[in-house]
Amino acid sequence: LFIIIFAMNLKRTLLLEVKSQGYSVVIGNDSLSHLNEFLNGKTYSKYFIIVDENTIEHCLPAIVTNIDCLAEAEVIQTESGEENKTIEIVTQVWYAMSEAHADRKALVVNLGGGVISDMGGFIASTYKRGIDFVNIATTLLSQVDASVGGKLGIDLGGLKNQIGVFNFPQMVVIYPPFLQTLEFRQLKSGFSEVLKHALIQDEKYWEEVKKINVSPDYDWENIIGKSVQIKNKVVLEDPKEKGIRKILNFGHTIGHAIETWHLENDPDFFLHGEAIAMGMIAEGFLSKEKLRLSDKALSEIVTVFKSVYDLKPLPEENFESYCGLMIHDKKNSGGKISCSLLSKIGDCKWDVFADKKDILNALTSYNKTFT
Ligand code: NAD
Numbered sequence: 268l269f270i271i272i273f274a275m276n277l278k279r280t281l282l283l284e285v286k287s288q289g290y291s292v293v294i295g296n297d298s299l300s301h302l303n304e305f306l307n308g309k310t311y312s313k314y315f316i317i318v319d320e321n322t323i324e325h326c327l328p329a330i331v332t333n334i335d336c337l338a339e340a341e342v343i344q345t346e347s348g349e350e351n352k353t354i355e356i357v358t359q360v361w362y363a364m365s366e367a368h369a370d371r372k373a374l375v376v377n378l379g380g381g382v383i384s385d386m387g388g389f390i391a392s393t394y395k396r397g398i399d400f401v402n403i404a405t406t407l408l409s410q411v412d413a414s415v416g417g418k419l420g421i422d423l424g425g426l427k428n429q430i431g432v433f434n435f436p437q438m439v440v441i442y443p444p445f446l447q448t449l450e451f452r453q454l455k456s457g458f459s460e461v462l463k464h465a466l467i468q469d470e471k472y473w474e475e476v477k478k479i480n481v482s483p484d485y486d487w488e489n490i491i492g493k494s495v496q497i498k499n500k501v502v503l504e505d506p507k508e509k510g511i512r513k514i515l516n517f518g519h520t521i522g523h524a525i526e527t528w529h530l531e532n533d534p535d536f537f538l539h540g541e542a543i544a545m546g547m548i549a550e551g552f553l554s555k556e557k558l559r560l561s562d563k564a565l566s567e568i569v570t571v572f573k574s575v576y577d578l579k580p581l582p583e584e585n586f587e588s589y590c591g592l593m594i595h596d597k598k599n600s601g602g603k604i605s606c607s608l609l610s611k612i613g614d615c616k617w618d619v620f621a622d623k624k625d626i627l628n629a630l631t632s633y634n635k636t637f638t
Contacts (some may be wrong), residue, residue, distance in 0.1 A: 283492045287415055287435070287499050288506060294410075294441040294492050299333040302401065302440045306336050311399070312372040314340035315364060317387040319347035322379045325448040326405050330378060337376065341367050345383070349530060349539070352382050352421050354430065360390050371395045374437075380406035380453075381413035381539070385428070388419035392434040402436045405445040407457025407487065408540055411464070411494035414439045416502040416515075425531040426592075427523055433507070441495075443488045455481050455575055456540030459518075461490055462571065463547060464497040467514045470613030472497070477571045513617035516598070517607045520621075521553075521629065522546020524592040528585060544576045545633065552632035554608040557619050564612050569636050580634040589630065590623050 282295040293301045314337055318327055323344055331338050343363050345356055364373070377387030377400060384402045391400035404410040420431015446454060458481050465473035472493060479485060498515065505512040526542035537545070551568045554560035572578065581589075593604050604626060607617045621629075 292439040298440045298442050303334045311374040314374050316340045316342050316376045318378050352386050375400040377402045381409040384413050392432050400436050401438050403440045410441045410491050412460040415498045456538040459540035459544040461494050464494045467517050467615035468497050514607050514615040518543045518547030520606045521549045524589040544572050549629040549633040553629040558608050558610040560609050580637045586630050
């Protein structure tokens with residue numbers, strides 16, 4: 268892991284560059300000029316920017332004015348939302364690129380949150396057997412989490428991330444001012460991955476992040492930098508998720524099942540980070556059961572998550588369906604559910620197996636925190 272910090276000029280403008288798997292993640296107010304210089308040194312045949320209705324409005328103007336070669340780019344607009352992370356949308360974008368004569372030397376710029384970066388990265392990685400792409404992450408969630416690790420893909424029939432590849436962008440750009448226009452609920456959703464990074468790896472970082480009063484005005488740059496470095500360290504150690512990378516799934520075994528069920532069946536479904544927050548509380552109880560996470564740590568986790576998120580009890584009649592989704596998850600086999608759980612704050616173990624009864628108990632304990 269290499270970290271280079273450039274002091275770019277006299278204003279408060281540091282650029283943090285984190286080296287990941289063959290590419291850099293650049294973070295800071297100068298990240299757009301850094302991308303400009305990088306692209307000025309390349310020769311692409313054509314440029315495509317994938318956006319949604321929010322990023323075309325709030326982020327595209329800064330991109331086309333600050334990055335010379337993107338002023339003339341073809342802009343492909345998709346509809347926002349997890350329900351659009353599908354093969355149908357991918358096909359439409361492939362057609363749009365093909366009709367615009369994109370060849371193998373074209374560049375795709377994904378301008379958006381995790382939905383656009385997962386899907387746009389997949390589109391670029393498969394178009395003509397793979398063309399270059401750059402991710403400009405515009406939500407807190409995509410900045411702190413989806414920016415690193417090379418997981419790209421789409422959902423299948425309501426099941427999350429079932430189709431995809433591991434592949435890497437030329438560069439990931441994180442320009443913190445984009446967070447100013449993000450809905451507050453989306454900002455908090457992204458913050459759940461920050462809390463997760465602290466819980467699984469760094470007790471000192473937890474002490475810092477648990478006190479943050481989430482708001483668009485908070486100075487996020489430092490937090491984004493720390494979270495990216497934590498995730499990057501883990502993925503560099505275990506790129507294909509054979510071992511330690513599984514700790515990034517803390518909260519996701521139960522959280523993904525909740526997210527998937529509600530995405531399919533509930534018009535007011537939970538955002539990714541909200542479902543993961545519930546998952547982390549429930550898996551906190553499972554951690555106490557399986558790894559003796561202390562009562563003090565567990566109660567602090569519950570208090571912090573409840574203070575940030577407007578959480579509610581989950582309908583008990585759904586518990587069986589959540590368990591069904593977990594049992595069919597690609598990470599599990601033989602009815603045993605593989606979890607990543609906390610032994611203490613800052614330490615996470617992986618391949619801890621739970622059965623259906625354990626999961627039902629964890630969900631019941633989550634609900635009991637509301638009584
Ligand atoms: P998202 O991409 O759906 O974006 C959330 C909303 O914010 C959208 O409506 C979007 O249009 C809007 N938006 C984006 N930037 C904006 C801005 N600057 N101002 C105003 N509005 C803006 O959601 P997300 O939370 O960023 O990402 C969730 C996705 O990321 C999920 O599909 C999840 O599976 C995926 N993910 C991937 C990884 C990975 O490693 N690849 C990791 C975590 C999550």
